[in-house]
Amino acid sequence: MKHPTRRQATQTLVLTSNIERTWKIYEHCSQAYPSVTIAVIPGRYDAGPADITIASVRSLANKEMLKKFDPSAHKLVMIDEANYAVAAQHQAVLDHFGVLNMHEGSLGQNPVLVGFTATMGRSDGQSLGKVFDHIAFHR
Numbered sequence: 827m828k829h830p831t832r833r834q835a836t837q838t839l840v841l842t843s844n845i846e847r848t849w850k851i852y853e854h855c856s857q858a859y860p861s862v863t864i865a866v867i868p869g870r871y872d873a874g875p876a877d878i879t880i881a882s883v884r885s886l887a888n889k890e891m892l893k894k895f896d897p898s899a900h901k902l903v904m905i906d907e908a909n910y911a912v913a914a915q916h917q918a919v920l921d922h923f924g925v926l927n928m929h930e931g932s933l934g935q936n937p938v939l940v941g942f943t944a945t946m947g948r949s950d951g952q953s954l955g956k957v958f959d960h961i962a963f964h965r
Contacts, residue, residue: 836899839900863878875896887919904941923936925939
């Protein structure tokens with residue numbers, strides 16, 4: 827199977843921390859982008875790959891489910907509540923998509939990683955710098 831180049835990659839993955847957030851983001855995306863296919867995990871993935879897949883990390887971290895996703899088909903991985911990005915389940919998913927430990931030679935080959943959070947700090951002291959290069963906006 828020929829892997830798509832980054833320019834051909836068209837799919838977006840949105841990672842959420844729980845099922846309630848998953849469905850809230852689904853409602854927003856379906857209104858904002860009515861012409862694209864949207865899959866929700868757990869839930870509506872039986873139809874196959876979608877333009878946008880919205881998944882709770884817990885359901886996607888299952889190795890059998892994760893195998894269904896071709897990282898090279900994804901142009902973007904977004905994390906809702908990015909303060910959880912350093913957790914083990916998040917790390918497993920991000921590793922599958924090749925967005926961890928990126929080096930200069932891999933730029934443009936892997937999906938772009940973007941995270942959003944209202945909580946910049948973690949009570950366990952782990953740094954979000956383990957996952958994200960820099961903060962683009964802080965209020």
